[in-house]
Amino acid sequence: EDQVTQSPEALRLQEGESSSLNCSYTVSGLRGLFWYRQDPGKGPEFLFTLYSAGEEKEKERLKATLTKKESFLHITAPKPEDSATYLCAVQRSNSGYALNFGKGTSLLVTP
């Protein structure tokens, strides 16, 4: 069964303090790994899709990387506006394009 585990559950950073969020996954054949940002009361905002080990993608202060067993979302010099819940999801290995989500990491960046 496809599983996604995110850690830590919550992370508090000072503004400018870089860190990484982890997403470990178990799938029978990875077809795609997705990162989202979710603000309270809103739907998930698409950030990245990664398809193969070694792939990296960047957007502003965020960089996502992928290995055969996990993905990292690196946040460089975060700002308070980066505070949100970050969700990781894998495309199901059995069929279609439905996603299995992890429980998310709640990030708080303080000034």
Place this chain on the structure above:
Amino acid sequence: SAVISQKPSRDICQRGTSLTIQCQVDSQVTMMFWYRQQPGQSLTLIATANQGSEATYESGFVIDKFPISRPNLTFSTLTVSNLSPEDSSIYLCSVVNVGQGAFFGQGTRLTVV
């Protein structure tokens, strides 16, 4: 990316009633999905909305409770029937653009009283 509009954005409903949520996409999409996000939890897939045929439901979700329509490639509805307080959640519509990603609407926050 696709622009997805969900209506209503929130509602408060009496137990035993039903709520129908609409999802409108600004372009034709092959794949549409409905997810549920219970308070403090992550997203769980309810069903795949298939155009021109019956939706495909995940384990634990049944058509009588969550009927879905998909009359064309830009529109779908999810009805949550016979509401109980346990149905209080955020319901999200999602579409997939192959090669780009999976995108979500803003969600419908349902509170059952």
